[in-house]
Amino acid sequence: MRILYFSRDYTTHDHRFLAALAQTEHQTGFLQLERRGHDLDDRPLPPEIEQIPWVGGESPAELRHGPRLFSGLRKVIHSFKPDLIQAGPLQRAAFLAALTGFHPLVSMSWGYDLLMDVNRNPWWRWATRYTLQRSDAFVGDCDTIRGLAVRYGMSPERIVTFPWGAKIDKYSPGDDGGLRQRLGWGSETFVLLSTRGWARIYGVDDLAQAFVRAAHQRPELRLLMLGDGPLAQKIRQFFIEADVLDRVHFPGQMNQKDLPDYYRAADLYISASHSDGTSISLLEALACGKPVLLSDIPGNREWVSSSESEESRVGWLFRDGDVDSLTEGILRAVNHRGQLDAMGQAARQLAESRADWEKNFPKLFEAYRIALS
Numbered sequence: 126m127r128i129l130y131f132s133r134d135y136t137t138h139d140h141r142f143l144a145a146l147a148q149t150e151h152q153t154g155f156l157q158l159e160r161r162g163h164d165l166d167d168r169p170l171p172p173e174i175e176q177i178p179w180v181g182g183e184s185p186a187e188l189r190h191g192p193r194l195f196s197g198l199r200k201v202i203h204s205f206k207p208d209l210i211q212a213g214p215l216q217r218a219a220f221l222a223a224l225t226g227f228h229p230l231v232s233m234s235w236g237y238d239l240l241m242d243v244n245r246n247p248w249w250r251w252a253t254r255y256t257l258q259r260s261d262a263f264v265g266d267c268d269t270i271r272g273l274a275v276r277y278g279m280s281p282e283r284i285v286t287f288p289w290g291a292k293i294d295k296y297s298p299g300d301d302g303g304l305r306q307r308l309g310w311g312s313e314t315f316v317l318l319s320t321r322g323w324a325r326i327y328g329v330d331d332l333a334q335a336f337v338r339a340a341h342q343r344p345e346l347r348l349l350m351l352g353d354g355p356l357a358q359k360i361r362q363f364f365i366e367a368d369v370l371d372r373v374h375f376p377g378q379m380n381q382k383d384l385p386d387y388y389r390a391a392d393l394y395i396s397a398s399h400s401d402g403t404s405i406s407l408l409e410a411l412a413c414g415k416p417v418l419l420s421d422i423p424g425n426r427e428w429v430s431s432s433e434s435e436e437s438r439v440g441w442l443f444r445d446g447d448v449d450s451l452t453e454g455i456l457r458a459v460n461h462r463g464q465l466d467a468m469g470q471a472a473r474q475l476a477e478s479r480a481d482w483e484k485n486f487p488k489l490f491e492a493y494r495i496a497l498s
Contacts, residue, residue, distance in 0.1 A: 126493075129177070129207035131156045131198075131218045133235075137381065138289070138405065140166040145486045147173035154205050156198075158218050167380060177205055199225050209493060213264075214238035216252040223259040229496035232260040236402035236424075239265075239273040241326070254278045261496035264489065266403040269423040285492040288403040290482035291412045298414035298473060301390035308347075308374055310390075315459050316347045318391035318415070320379075320406040321398055323354030328397030328420060328446070333360045335397075335451035337367040343459050348373045349387055388413035392465060393458045399445060401425060411439060412476035414469035418454045420445040428475070439472040 128151050132139050135157055146153045154177040155170060170176055179197050198221050202210075212219040213233035222230050243253045257263065257279040264285050265271050271286045310316060317336065321327035329350075340346045350360075350373055364370045379387060388394070394410035394417045401407075401424040410417055411428070417440035419425040429440045441457065444450040458465070 126151045126208045127206060128153045129156060129202070129205055129210045129212075130154065130174075131158070131210055131212040131222055133158050133214055133217050134160065135166055135170070137166045138235075140168055140170075141289070141482065142486075142489075143174050144171050145482075147171035154207070156201060156218075158221070177201060195221060195224055198222070202227055209496060211264075211489075211493075214242070215256050216242055216249055219260070220252045220256045223256045226259075229261040230259065231262045231264060231492050231496045232256055233264040234266070234270050234274065234402070236266060236270065237400065239270055239277070240400045240402065240424075243273070243277065250277070262492040264492045267424050267427050269427070270402045283495050285488055285495065287485045287488040288408065288480060289405060290480045290485040291405065291408040291476060292483070293412040293476055293481050294483075296385050296388065296409045296412035296476075298469065299385075299389055302386040304386050304390040310347050314345050314347045315343070315393070315462065316349060316391045317455065318349045318351070318387060318394050318410070319396070320351045320384075320387075320394075320409075321396055322352050323356045323360060325356065326399055327354075328399055329354075329360065330356055331446065331448050331451055332395060332397045333363055334448045335455060336373075337364070337369055338448070338452045339455040339459075340369050340372055341367075342456065346372065346455070346459065349391060350375055351377070351379050351387060353377055384409070385413060388415055391415055392462070393418055393455075394440075395451075395455075396420060396425070397443075397445075397451060398422070403427070408476060408480040411472040411480060414473040416440045416458065416465050416468040416472060418443060418451075418458060420451075438468055439475055440468065 130143060130153055143155055154175040156177040202225060209229050210222050210227055211231045211233060212222040214235040215232055215238040219232040242249055254277050257274060257277050262283050263274050263279045265274055266288050271284050274284060275281050319332055321329060323329050336348050364373055388410055394415045396404060396407060396419050398420055401422060403424060407428060417429060419429055419442055421442040422445050429442055441454050443454040
């Protein structure tokens with residue numbers, strides 16, 4: 126089967142899907158809608174995957190949006206002759222594919238398209254409905270996304286839900302490669318980890334405030350703050366003014382090779398995001414056997430529940446957008462340090478049972494089967 130994988134850009138998640146498709150008997154072509162220049166994967170495209178150029182050599186930026194972009198996609202389809210198109214996010218790549226009238230079309234949500242983009246204005250809501258009503262199958266990563274897809278017109282029996290997953294052989298409990306030692310952070314310190322982008326939607330400004338408040342009470346606290354983003358200057362200045370900059374490490378954007386060591390170096394993984402489906406970084410933290418502290422939003426509640434028994438608890442929730450609640454959560458974790466090993470074991474077990482990429486990826490072919498039928 127010839128598959129056209131059409132995505133907004135080439136991110137880590139795109140690489141994961143394309144690398145897995147490369148190991149199948151299918152011929153897969155990759156068409157890229159944008160080249161945004163940030164949040165991209167630095168690994169080359171798997172050699173088994175064909176990079177599909179826009180016909181005529183024009184880039185999507187040159188084609189812009191509208192009739193020329195639509196015409197360009199139709200030319201690509203005519204040239205590549207796919208048996209199936211997998212496209213996402215919904216209002217961008219999948220919408221363009223739906224406009225061409227091509228079938229079968231498997232639309233894949235990237236989370237933010239149904240959690241945020243759909244609420245931009247009436248046009249985005251119309252594009253969402255248009256795409257879903259013309260999709261032969263739909264792939265989402267959690268029940269929250271499934272419910273939204275149904276609300277906007279997707280037939281429930283044509284939805285396949287699976288949480289993508291982490292590579293749990295790579296993301297696993299173990300030694301941090303001497304990372305804490307190099308930072309001068311001994312066993313007496315308590316290390317928090319954030320891997321989310323430095324933008325308001327990820328709540329990193331809330332995390333910065335909560336860390337400062339907690340660190341003034343517990344001097345052993347340290348923070349690994351990965352990534353970068355528009356709030357970088359503001360957050361760094363905030364740490365300087367609060368006199369805690371020496372307790373925070375900013376390694377920047379982390380490559381996939383070194384990332385597991387940062388999870389292993391942490392005592393607690395934190396995500397203060399205001400919007401998420403199933404966060405891959407959350408699954409990676411669980412796979413590394415790390416307890417988690419998460420904002421209380423629907424996507425996170427599918428992995429951490431406040432009603433969990435002590436034996437199965439993998440972490441805690443705090444009120445979304447509430448700095449006081451997040452601060453209390455950090456201090457609670459420090460005060461329950463003796464319980465973290467057991468929580469880490471439960472986290473690893475949860476990852477093995479529900480978040481194993483190798484086990485979850487084949488569910489994509491269930492969406493293909495539905496679409497082809």
